[in-house]
Amino acid sequence: WPAQATLISEINALKRERDAVILAHNYMTPEIFHGVGDYVGDSLGLAKEAARSDARVIVQAGVHFMAETSKILSPDKMVLIPDLRAGCSLAASITGADVRLIKQRHPGLPVVTYVNTTADVKAETDICCTSANAVQVVEWAAREWGVDRVILIPDEFLARNVAAQTTVGIIAWKGRCEVHERFTADDIAEMRAAYPGAEILAHPECPEDVLAASDFAGSTAAMTDYVMARKPRQVVLITECSMASNIKGDVPDVNFIGPCNMCPHMKRITLENIRDCLLKLQFEVTVPEDMIEKGRLAVQRMIDLPP
Ligand code: 13P
Ligand code: SF4
Numbered sequence: 001w002p003a004q005a006t007l008i009s010e011i012n013a014l015k016r017e018r019d020a021v022i023l024a025h026n027y028m029t030p031e032i033f034h035g036v037g038d039y040v041g042d043s044l045g046l047a048k049e050a051a052r053s054d055a056r057v058i059v060q061a062g063v064h065f066m067a068e069t070s071k072i073l074s075p076d077k078m079v080l081i082p083d084l085r086a087g088c089s090l091a092a093s094i095t096g097a098d099v100r101l102i103k104q105r106h107p108g109l110p111v112v113t114y115v116n117t118t119a120d121v122k123a124e125t126d127i128c129c130t131s132a133n134a135v136q137v138v139e140w141a142a143r144e145w146g147v148d149r150v151i152l153i154p155d156e157f158l159a160r161n162v163a164a165q166t167t168v169g170i171i172a173w174k175g176r177c178e179v180h181e182r183f184t185a186d187d188i189a190e191m192r193a194a195y196p197g198a199e200i201l202a203h204p205e206c207p208e209d210v211l212a213a214s215d216f217a218g219s220t221a222a223m224t225d226y227v228m229a230r231k232p233r234q235v236v237l238i239t240e241c242s243m244a245s246n247i248k249g250d251v252p253d254v255n256f257i258g259p260c261n262m263c264p265h266m267k268r269i270t271l272e273n274i275r276d277c278l279l280k281l282q283f284e285v286t287v288p289e290d291m292i293e294k295g296r297l298a299v300q301r302m303i304d305l306p307p
Pocket of ligand 2: 063087088089090091116177178179180205240263264265266
């Protein structure tokens with residue numbers, strides 16, 4: 001694709017000129033993921049990289065809550081997102097005011113919040129988690145606070161899936177990922193019938209009967225590691241469609257089959273708007289200072305937990 005190749009070299013030259021780094025989530029399209037991403041990974045990996053990077057500008061090739069997380073961790077850097085409309089159904093499901101009400105109803109319990117939330121929610125949070133470390137974080141919070149229940153919000157399915165793996169009681173919210181909530185146990189049964197040898201990997205934002213019927217549950221990075229390490233002959237990734245497209249090339253003997261769903265928010269990010277973002281230094285993501293202070297404590301606590 002000559003047009004794509006031109007855009008990719010334009011972006012890579014602009015990155016050097018602007019002293020910018022591109023943090024690309026695993027759900028970016030392959031031309032972004034492979035062509036211009038300086039760091040690619042899951043939500044946890046991107047947050048860690050935002051904290052570590054010494055570039056002057058961070059371009060978040062992902063959704064808005066990820067850019068806010070980068071700003072919270074790197075308040076002195078300019079954080080840009082190529083399209084401000086790149087949102088998330090989970091982040092939109094809850095506000096800081098909702099969290100204050102939940103805390104009033106459950107005084108003394110720690111608030112564990114999925115990183116897929118806005119900065120005002122993070123500012124009300126004791127510690128953040130991602131799908132890669134949710135069980136570890138919940139158990140840490142219960143121990144630190146000396147309680148047997150924690151608040152884990154806003155993803156209803158992640159909360160149920162964590163509850164199935166720990167003795168800590170979970171108080172949940174009703175948020176859902178619009179991409180993963182659509183997978184059903186029937187999808188899995190159909191795949192099992194059509195491809196009896198296939199290994200089925202699902203994201204923890206899926207309903208619990210989907211995970212129960214799958215062979216493995218993990219974050220996007222955990223799914224990648226699983227495929228790279230085990231190289232199954234046939235594999236089904238119950239998640240966003242770009243996941244399979246991005247890792248296919250590295251494991252040519254693995255046959256990727258089965259259903260996937262597209263995240264319309266992630267798909268708002270394109271090579272064109274990344275180029276414009278670097279060219280015009282748009283669209284800057286800012287977070288009020290008081291929210292940065294409070295939110296950073298919650299995100300940093302998560303990052304500081306041992307691996
Ligand atoms: P992870 O990459 O952390 O698994 O999260 C998936 C997701 O839905 C991010 O929007
Ligand atoms: Fe949000 Fe789901 Fe899209 Fe991730 S995949 S950004 S959780 S809507």
